[in-house]
Amino acid sequence: MAIRLLVALIVLGLLHVMPQLARWRGDGLFRRWVAQLADTSGSGRVLLALLVPAVLCALLSWLLGHLLLGDLLQLLFSLAVLLYCFGPREFEADLEAILKAPDGASREAAAQNLSEEGETIAWNAAALGVAIAYAALRRRFGVLLWFFLLGPVGALLYRLAQTLGRDDSLRLDSGSRTAARYAANAMDWPAAQLLTFTLAVVGHWEAVIGAWKRWHSQAAATSWYSAGPGFLGAAAQADVLIDIEAGDGYAEEHSDPLVELVRLRGALLRALLAWLSVVALIVLGAWVN
Known part of the structure; x- marks a missing residue:
């Protein structure tokens, strides 16, 4: 865990200094592999598409560990893989592009880079x-x-699960498309739960947790893989729309998209620091024991 924390810190630092690194990630090899599986369909195609690269990754990591300077090679391999997995653009760089856009039309155009599934993002705070x-x-x-x-x-x-499940440019049959979306949603689920809770801690607890509870009370039992983490969007929207009464009796303004972007950017940075701090505490606890 200590090595993984070190690798994560290095990669986050590299992307902060050189955000263009996130754009160098190419998925042409994976796309060709998915195309080679055209003779299969449904969940079998999805399992092969995802598990074969994962097994090769694990095998390569194991082989590197048995070479001279194996620990260093494994660290460099983990760094390269993690750097590849961030993207397709650096998150902070896309937020910065919105803030630096010269006019409203440019800001709205820059905001579309946040979308990974092709949907249009309306220019409002929520x-x-x-x-x-x-x-x-x-x-x-x-x-x-x-x-x-x-x-x-x-x-x-x-x-790879996110690419397979959310990139409509990949040619998949209907059964494979459904199975791929299920896999992407299932892998999103635990991270979205933790992120929602963290945003509640660093933001508006009652609004975020209230939206989370309402979504879960209405969701089907299979929503964790069939519907995706809609509670995260509901919680983020509730966090944006809440009016917090300030000490002077006036409410905070949450209708300006740029103001909300800066506030939510700060909340997500605090959430990231919270996650890294928890991992650091786990590492320290392991050392003490």
């Missing part, structure tokens, strides 16, 4: 807040959670 929350989940927090749990294999599985 819609922008939801888009930021999902972009943070799939470009940062989901990757980190699975990396901390399963190492580079977990991060790669998460990234």
Whole structure:
């Protein structure tokens, strides 16, 4: 776990200094592999598409560990895999592009880069807040959670599952498309739950938890894989729309998309620090014992 924490810190630092690194990720090899599986369909095609790269990743990591300077090679391999799994653009860089846009039309155009499924993001505080929350989940927090749990294999599985389940440019039959979406939703679920709770801690607890409870009370038992983590979007929207009464009797303004972007960006940064702090405490606890 200590090595994974170190790798995560290095990668996050590299992306902060050189956000263009996230754009170098190519998925042409994975696309060709998916196309080679055209003779199969449904869940079998999805399992082969995801498990074969994961097994190869695990095998390569194991082989590197048995070479001279194996620990260093494994660290560099984990760093390369994690760097590959972040993206397709650096999350903070996309937020910065919105803030630096010269006019409203440019800001709205820049905001569309937050979408990974092709939907149009309306230029208002609530819609922008939801888009930021999902972009943070799939470009940062989901990757980190699975990396901390399963190492580079977990991060790669998460990234490929999201690509397979949410990229409509991949040619999949209807059964494979459904199974791929289920896999992507299932891998999103635990990270989205933790991110929602963290946002409640660092943001407006009652609004976020209230939206989370309402969504779950209305959701079907299979929603954890069939519907995806809609509670995260509901929680982010509730966090945006709440009016907090200030000490002077006036309410905070939550209708300006740029103001909300800056506030939610700060909340997500605090959430990231909270996650890294928890992992650091786990590492320290292991050392003490």
